[in-house]
Amino acid sequence: MANLKDLRTRIVSIGNTMKITSAMKMVSAAKLKKAQDAIQSMRPYSEKLTEILQNVSSSLSPDENPFAAEREVKKVLLVVLTSNRGLCGPFNSSVIKAAQARIAKLKGTEVELMTVGKKANDILKRTGRVVDTETEIWNNLKFEMTDEIAEKLMLGFTNKKWDRIEIIYNQFRNAAVQEVQVEQFLPIVLPEADGSNSSGDYLYEPSKEHIIKEMIPISLRTQLFKAFIDSNASEHGARMTAMHKATDNANELRGALSLEYNKARQAAITNEILEIVSGANALEG
DSSP states (O other): OOOHHHHHHHHHHHHHHHHHHHHHHHHHHHHHHHHHHHHHHHHHHHHHHHHHHHHHHHTSOTTTOGGGOOOOOOEEEEEEEOOSOOOSTTHHHHHHHHHHHHHHHTTTSEEEEEEESHHHHHHHGGGTOEEEEEOGGGGSOOHHHHHHHHHHHHHHHHTTSOSEEEEEEEEEEETTEEEEEEEEEESOOOOOOOSSSTTOOOOOSSOHHHIIIIIHHHHHHHHHHHHHHHHHHHHHHHHHHHHHHHHHHHHHHHHHHHHHHHHHHHHHHHHHHHHHHHHHHHHHO
16 A cells, blocks of 8 residues: 555645646537537538539539549559647547548558647658648638648649549537548549439530639638648647546546545554553553
8 A cells, every 4th residue: 555645645736637637528528519519600601502512513524623643653643640748538639530540441542641730740741752741720720721732633633643632530520529631632533424414515604714714723721721620620629638537537547545544544543542552551551
């Protein structure tokens, strides 16, 4: 059994840890509310815009829409979204494992990585496949910042630097549940023809050229921004859940140590009383 001083030190230390985890939980909860509102507002718009984009792209030839051009896949870029900080449960590790599994599945294909977040870069840079990394974007997440990345990805695809681009990120479900998604960014995923409107004609307003030059790139930028917003909300949800569990575990451990401390203290007091009584009896004898 540990002595009283050691137990008292551990109890104080755990109490201080609980203050930190509790504070981090409250901060994450506040940030989660804002991030959750953002993704819940944006997701329906982004999904509908992507659906429209796919339907329009299916009626265009590869020459007309370079973003839907299917080529022999020789070079793939994986965009891996993680956070800059830890203490958020399996949030980062699950995305990194998904990226590693995807690399293994694409064996025989040249795979390059763009890491977003320090955690992904710290692990995946060991593979020697990282060609670009972004870390500052999480400090102030805005559409303008993801727009630069989207422009870089679209330019790389149209210039045939990469034949396919995929995004790996955590999709936000709720504060306790985040699902890893491997989403094809380019080329645009065309809807499967069901025979109902595959031969239909479309009227374009203002023009087909305008849609190709303006609307399709905007839709792709929005799709990428949604992935970033999803990942941001997932991070705060995962951290809030992790800190809540850490606080509960610390509280349970402190209770067990306090019980052990009280037992040890009671035993020490009992021993002192016995020594006093024994000494008094010896003097009387």
